[in-house]
Amino acid sequence: MNETRTTCRICHSAEIQPVLSLGTTPLADALRRNDQLSQVEPKFPLNVVFCPKCSLLQVLETVPPEVLFCRDYPYYSSFSPALLKHSRENALDLIHSRGLNSSSMVIELASNDGYLLKNFVEQEVPVLGIDPAEGPARAAQAVNVPTLCTFFSESLARELAADGKTADVIIGNNVLAHVADLHGFVEGIRLLLKENGVAVIEVPYVKDLVDHCEFDTIYHEHLCYFSITALDHLFRMHSLFLNDVKHLSIHGGSLRLYVEKKENASANLRSMLRAEADEKIISFSYYQNFAEKVQVIRHELIRLLSGLKTQPARIAAYGAAAKGSTLINYCDIGPKFVDFVVDRNTHKQGLFMPGQDIPVLAPEALLDKKPDYVLLLAWNFANEILEQQKAYLESGGRFIIPVPTPRVVCSPFQQS
Numbered sequence: 001m002n003e004t005r006t007t008c009r010i011c012h013s014a015e016i017q018p019v020l021s022l023g024t025t026p027l028a029d030a031l032r033r034n035d036q037l038s039q040v041e042p043k044f045p046l047n048v049v050f051c052p053k054c055s056l057l058q059v060l061e062t063v064p065p066e067v068l069f070c071r072d073y074p075y076y077s078s079f080s081p082a083l084l085k086h087s088r089e090n091a092l093d094l095i096h097s098r099g100l101n102s103s104s105m106v107i108e109l110a111s112n113d114g115y116l117l118k119n120f121v122e123q124e125v126p127v128l129g130i131d132p133a134e135g136p137a138r139a140a141q142a143v144n145v146p147t148l149c150t151f152f153s154e155s156l157a158r159e160l161a162a163d164g165k166t167a168d169v170i171i172g173n174n175v176l177a178h179v180a181d182l183h184g185f186v187e188g189i190r191l192l193l194k195e196n197g198v199a200v201i202e203v204p205y206v207k208d209l210v211d212h213c214e215f216d217t218i219y220h221e222h223l224c225y226f227s228i229t230a231l232d233h234l235f236r237m238h239s240l241f242l243n244d245v246k247h248l249s250i251h252g253g254s255l256r257l258y259v260e261k262k263e264n265a266s267a268n269l270r271s272m273l274r275a276e277a278d279e280k281i282i283s284f285s286y287y288q289n290f291a292e293k294v295q296v297i298r299h300e301l302i303r304l305l306s307g308l309k310t311q312p313a314r315i316a317a318y319g320a321a322a323k324g325s326t327l328i329n330y331c332d333i334g335p336k337f338v339d340f341v342v343d344r345n346t347h348k349q350g351l352f353m354p355g356q357d358i359p360v361l362a363p364e365a366l367l368d369k370k371p372d373y374v375l376l377l378a379w380n381f382a383n384e385i386l387e388q389q390k391a392y393l394e395s396g397g398r399f400i401i402p403v404p405t406p407r408v409v410c411s412p413f414q415q416s
């Protein structure tokens with residue numbers, strides 16, 4: 001079912017070099033129902049390589065997108081208040097800075113449940129969402145966000161452009177890294193973008209992944225882990241220009257890219273490209289000991305959890321996140337350590353975590369069952385979640401933050 005590449009996803013070089021293997025793992029968002037637990041769970045190799053030619057860190061295996069994202073895809077952006085705030089600020093900034101109005105068109109690629117486009121709808125800016133996941137697409141339509149439930153592609157872009165539907169702003173957050181047909185996707189952006197339009201794209205930043213050892217953000221949905229250098233190369237291959245970039249804290253560290261049809265690189269963009277060369281982010285040496293750092297985290301986390309279990313302490317987890325699947329499966333953290341996972345996403349409650357069959361409950365279970373410790377799988381929302389769970393902390397509960405160094409925290413402000 002899956003395809004294993006032998007060349008780079010951007011430049012097609014065959015000189016790709018192995019960086020890390022996370023073994024053979026289940027699909028990170030493929031939570032299972034109780035009646036599926038007796039079935040054999042599909043697992044795929046998860047191997048990461050680096051291309052020294054265009055400096056792209058990437059996964060070799062491509063799982064078919066229709067397997068990853070269509071039916072039962074459980075990720076709904078609207079369950080993360082911090083993400084909603086971040087997205088609203090981005091939308092309002094674009095409306096103001098681009099002078100968007102009722103004669104504009106904003107198209108979002110991977111628009112999920114309308115979490116972001118609804119902010120444009122409120123300001124009467126015409127929008128179109130495109131997302132292949134049936135559940136989130138239905139949820140978007142329910143909040144008056146017109147949504148095509150399909151994959152964005154070069155051919156869809158041609159159809160929309162031929163129909164006069166080109167965009168003043170194209171938004172694509174946490175999608176570029178997910179796309180198997182990367183060049184078709186970027187060519188589609190060029191076809192869909194008006195001459196003076198801008199594509200505003202958010203991707204996890206590979207520098208944060210390596211510097212903070214965020215290895216759990218590696219899973220089969222995330223095919224690419226971008227540097228600015230690799231992105232600059234990718235867009236230029238399609239006569240598009242990365243003209244500016246913002247470094248954001250969301251999702252453990254992301255880049256917000258501003259891509260246009262005319263070259264006009266900002267001083268900030270040029271300086272960040274220079275910094276990547278100076279810090280060797282474009283060289284294999286930067287990634288050389290990443291695997292070793294990941295193994296240390298696995299060893300330290302298992303030692304911490306094993307020590308707590310001998311007390312004996314009861315341990316739960318917070319966040320049925322895709323990154324959580326990578327963490328518990330690479331470290332083999334199953335029911336022998338964690339009794340249950342909690343998550344606000346009602347579509348995940350009642351299901352079981354991939355690979356370890358740990359049940360997912362509502363967050364209220366923390367005060368009901370009072371585990372002694374909670375492993376924070378959604379560490380990228382630590383501030384918000386620890387604040388939200390003050391009552392659990394005040395009752396004596398403790399959180400364990402797994403990366404970059406496994407540690408126990410007992411208050412919302414101690415976790416950094």
Ligand code: DWN
Nearest residue numbers: 075079080174221319320321322323343344345378381
């Ligand atoms: O790229 C992707 C990222 C952006 O989102 C997708 N491929 C899939 C997904 O990855 P993830 O599941 O690791 O992302 P999150 O958003 O870090 O997952 C957080 C989980 O925690 C969600 O299931 C929602 C949940 N949550 C919660 O229960 N209470 C989140 C918050 C903020 C909360 O207060």
